[in-house]
Amino acid sequence: MRLRRTAAALAALTLFTTACSGAGAKSGDAGGSGGRPATGAPTGSAKPGTGLAWAACGGEFECAKLGVPLDHDKPDGEKIEISVIRLPATGDRIGSILINPGGPGASGVDYARNARSVLSDAVRARFDVVGFDPRGVGQSSPVRCLPPDELDAFNSLDSSPDSPAEITALEEGARRYVAGCQERSGKLLAHVGTVDAAKDMDLLREALGDERLTYLGKSYGTELGAVYADLFPSRVRALVLDGAVDPSLSPLEMNATQARGFEVALDAFLQDCLATAACPFHGTVRSAHDQIVELLREADQRPLTNKIGDRRQVGEPWMVLGIATPLYDRQAWPYLRQAFAQALKGDGTTLLRLADVLIDRKRDGTYSNQTEANTAINCVDASFPRTSSAFATAARESLRDAPLFGPYIMWGGLPCAYWPVKEKPHDKIDAPGAAPILVVGTERDPATPYEWAKSLADQLSSGVLVDFDGDGHTAYRSGSTCVDRLVDDYLINLLVPKDGVQCPKIG
Incomplete structure (x- = not known):
């Protein structure tokens, strides 16, 4: 995903x-409730363990x-x-x-x-x-799949495809990705x-x-x-x-719910944005949301400018990642306002930098193995569909409740359709x-x-x-x-x- x-x-x-502002933590709130003590749970050992050689x-x-x-x-x-x-x-x-x-x-x-x-x-x-x-x-027998330039290409694939050719490109990209995982990390998968x-x-x-x-x-x-x-x-x-x-x-149910969650968070951001003079949008939350969807459609044909200096084109995939990143933390909303203001003028640089934060892409173009490990763990943990047509159907259905994030999140699981090892889900949890x-x-x-x-x-x-x-x-x-x-x-x-x-x- x-x-x-x-x-x-x-x-x-x-x-x-x-780094941008020196902003600090927010002030807190008040509230709470009384509680009851847990029973049957010891406080643990007062002596540090000796089973590890610390340095x-x-x-x-x-x-x-x-x-x-x-x-x-x-x-x-x-x-x-x-x-x-x-x-x-x-x-x-x-x-x-x-x-x-x-x-x-x-x-x-x-x-x-x-x-x-x-x-x-x-x-x-x-x-x-x-x-x-x-x-x-990370440092624990990391899964590796692709070199950095090929990860850039994979992350640049149009994951809201609207033509057979774009679907084919996604399928081929997912297969290359999976083949790289098998070649470099097959024993681990x-x-x-x-x-x-x-x-x-x-x-x-x-x-x-x-x-x-x-x-x-x-x-x-x-x-x-x-x-x-x-x-x-x-x-x-x-x-x-x-x-x-x-x-x-199920994985697709989870994706659908998550996509709606990002739409709700985006609307909360827009409501806050529209109350400020610095907001690049005007009108209602709905009209602003529609304007963002249209901005993405236009960038799908004419990518935004990238002033970072690498070869990536700031099209819809990188823009969706960049929009999603500040939604994780309300303190970052001012940077999303700034990114949208630039994007409406054709500049996608801030959105691209925000996208790099989410996928842990470094300034030198290298990646941590977060993306590869994410795929490997998700694919073995759950039973994904084994045909791209199932992802296409789910992506179409997601447009009703999540027109901006739905297709992107749905198609993001496509490598799992071609995963080379059998999944081992642990679905029922009651402890x-x-x-x-x-x-x-x-x-x-x-x-x-x-x-x-x-x-x-x-x-x-x-x-x-x-x-x-x-x-x-x-x-x-x-x-x-x-x-x-x-x-x-x-x-x-x-x-x-x-x-x-x-x-x-x-x-």
């Missing part, structure tokens, strides 16, 4: 906006490698290494907290290096912050699914010396946490699943007997719509929903003091809020 379910984009987006790796951070089986069904067979990083607790240590930013495909090691913004001072005082790159990601990563996470918990798992997962990281809970319910201490994914949905699990949903989250959080909380036997009346992707540490307080009390003191508690809108 080309619009990744990841909170890691937020960290990169923060760097983008800070200094910059500042106060320590790094290590964890050996795990390539195939968990063959525990004595070939091993691969998982890259791990930790920031030791600053106070009276309870144990470790594992964190994952989502994706799938985002680096948990890089995410942990931002621990001071990812977690509150209070949580960092009581826990070693531990990040890891899941198998196939059957073993990078979420079930495998959850089993690795349990081995990491054991190596860290924690009796039970304390975990913060955002976006796709909620799916990883939920699968862990289902596999190992008795080993759950406290899981926060923020920006939840609904594992009960019977697990300690209370906190599921946090943001009402206007573009990438993981709020209805997914409600569904996941209902599916989990011990799920507890926290409702944030907010914008952007994920809620914890996004400016809501209400959400932050509820999450911190749960992680540190195992105080579980009332199911369905609502945190008010900021401002």
Whole structure:
């Protein structure tokens, strides 16, 4: 899926906006509810684990490698290494907290290096912050498929095709992409699914010396946490699943819901934009939305100017990525206004830079392996259609509710139609007997719509929903003091809020 379910984009987006403006964090809000203590969950080990060989790796951070089986069904067979990083607790240590930013495909090691913004001072005082790159990601036996210039070409394919020739180009591009994955990473492809990563996470918990798992997962990281809970319910201490994914949905159902989520987020942006003098649009939200759709249609024929200096043409695919990126974080909305103002004058440079943030393309033209890992994990985790005609039908149907994002997101899963290994889905998740699990949903989250959080909380036997009346992707540490307080009390003191508690809108 080309619009990744990841909170890691937020960290990169923060760097983008800070570099442009020096903008800081928002002020918080107030609110909350009483809670009940969790039962049957120990506080964890007070002694750091000795199962890993830690070495200094910059500042106060320590790094290590964890050996795990390539195939968990063959525990004595070939091993691969998982890259791990930790920031030791600053106070009276309870144990470790594992964190994952989502994706799938985002680096948990890089995410942990931002621990001071990812977690509150209070949580960092009581826990070693531990990040890891899941198998196939970053520094953990990464999946690789294409060199940078071919990834540029793949990401430039017209993913809202309106002719047989454009559909053929998409099919051929997807097949080339899959062939590259098979050629460069064939041995890994059957073993990078979420079930495998959850089993690795349990081995990491054991190596860290924690009796039970304390975990913060955002976006796709909620799916990883939920699968862990289902596999190992008795080993759950406290899981926060923020920006939840609904594992009960089929891939195309998930894509359709996500596309509508981005449309809702775009309309929220437009409503805010139209109230400012700097807005390049006039009239109503509907008319502004229609103008953007028309802008994309025109760019499909006459790409916008690219002043970055590379060879990419700023057509519809790059523009959709660039529009989506600031919708992850309300603080980035001013840059989307700026990007639209430029685009309406024929300049796509800012949209292109924003697109690069989302797909982790570097200024030198190289990529992290986020895109390739995202595809590999998604394709093995779920049962996608095996014909392009099924994607074409879904894309047409998506136009009704998501005219801007629908076709792009639907066609983004096409490589999975040609994937060379059999999928291994883990659809039903209820985690019977697990300690209370906190599921946090943001009402206007573009990438993981709020209805997914409600569904996941209902599916989990011990799920507890926290409702944030907010914008952007994920809620914890996004400016809501209400959400932050509820999450911190749960992680540190195992105080579980009332199911369905609502945190008010900021401002």
